[in-house]
Amino acid sequence: MLRIPFHEVEQTLAAILVKLGFAPPRAQTSARLFAETTRDGVYTHGVARFPRLVAMIRNGSVDPAAEAERVSGFGALERWDGRRGPGNLNALAAMNRAMELSRAHGVGCVALGNTNHWMRGGTYGWQAAEAGLIGICWTNTMPNLPPWGGMEPVIGNNPLVIGVPRAAGPVVLDMAMSQFSYGALEKYRQRGELLPVEGGFDTEGNLTRDPGAIEKSWRPLPTGLWKGSGLSMVLDMTASMLSLGKATHQLGSDMLFETGISQMFVVLNPLALGPEPRTEQIADEIVASLHNCKSARPGDRVRYPGEQTLRIRAENMQQGLPVDEALWEQVKAF
């Protein structure tokens, strides 16, 4: 594993994006988001995802020059067309607009259709929370998860993100609707480990902790079984209905052509109701109550979502971003 300075990762990716047709400031922003994702320890969705973006620009799925534009709006609600532009830039713009709307109306909502994979969903939760706002966003995806009671992957693992502002560092939930991602299954298998709990069905239809068996069956479990399955469905419905964009069942099953997806960005603005010192205190007290809980593992403690991010971020900024050597060779060759 290499350790590469943040700035070098950012500039390397930005230069490639310019070559691929991004305007320089947009290349810079997109590259920064990839580097920040690796910096924050979400390695599956940072530099490691960059080759897939390059492939999708080359095959025409992502239009590097396209910018999201407002289609219609009414008060605090707007519908945007992502024009199949780069997913992270579109999502950043949509969350930014929802934040603006929340400053004008107390609440803001942007429904973004016709966009592309936003890479790390947590990015947009952090974006809102760092501005003192509550950011809630979700996306649909291609069909990659069987619904509860079903044999075929006809629903998406549709990530849901909720970012909560807090002086000591935001709380950011970023959860997909499958209990274990395909990336997680692969990692367990490569380490020769069983999953800590049942993670899906084998090809015989039995629940199993064997990651390889689930990779073969393509039947991972939804998060919370029937519950995450239902949540995935309503996230898909609301995003596609409000954006008038594609629903999961219309997205095909080839990852490299997963384009034209639908996303929602909802921002609640606690500051709109006036300065309120208790707001931060409330979040801090909740965190304290979690930390006081007796831990199931001695020496460990209960964590809130995103709790490790700032520590990992500091470590990676100091030591350099960890990037797989072969991956980095591949990236530099673009």
Place this chain on the structure above:
Amino acid sequence: MLRIPFHEVEQTLAAILVKLGFAPPRAQTSARLFAETTRDGVYTHGVARFPRLVAMIRNGSVDPAAEAERVSGFGALERWDGRRGPGNLNALAAMNRAMELSRAHGVGCVALGNTNHWMRGGTYGWQAAEAGLIGICWTNTMPNLPPWGGMEPVIGNNPLVIGVPRAAGPVVLDMAMSQFSYGALEKYRQRGELLPVEGGFDTEGNLTRDPGAIEKSWRPLPTGLWKGSGLSMVLDMTASMLSLGKATHQLGSDMLFETGISQMFVVLNPLALGPEPRTEQIADEIVASLHNCKSARPGDRVRYPGEQTLRIRAENMQQGLPVDEALWEQVKAF
């Protein structure tokens, strides 16, 4: 099991509520919500919950005369004080106000603090969806669930509700953050059945399908394990921060004194962006894609959240609401 006409259930409960201090129209509305919950098959939160409401009025936890009032607002966002009034009436009023705000602003949000148990959360999802609106609401609860990695119940099972309008009948997700409620565990135990999947830890700390062992340990699993645990935390934070109401850790552990809780009602108004026939078509096509999925059980099919409600409703309206005989005796004696 008795079968009692809807109207008789409604009138019986309404008369009791008037005796307990409700103004007659409010007694009528609250009684209707209880009867509708049983009518729709959510038996745990309908007539069966009525005795607990009576007890909480008698012990002072619920003030039958208190009405929720607006504390502050800015555009589409309002903060309301539930004044420890009846939880279902407060929630109905808060969702109604969020719906009004969404008609004026495209989006509406009411943060309701100092309220009481809303009984069936799905009620408010149906309320929005039947008006053609997307209703999203959540509540915190007393600490009744150990967080992932924790031994003690310090988080709430904080239900999340999402209602989606559709001509053929709304899609309404109503999910608590524990995989199996205590009510569900009790039912499995009484039937002498194991849970279909692991539902919690026994007192030794081992995962188990034995419902009785989980009832003893008070360690049910969060929905989706670490995921539902994190979702519960951010739902508690957002509701208490925006309402300035109590957080889960401040709610004590006595069910009969679970009062002063915090709730959120967010409404997204697809109609605000103009009449759009595609909206309904999108939802219908998603439902069709689910129904076309190969089922894991021959003869069965994949269902969307709330799919069985209209069938159960029709059956119960025709045959009368199923109410346990001893329960009905208890109710009539109030």
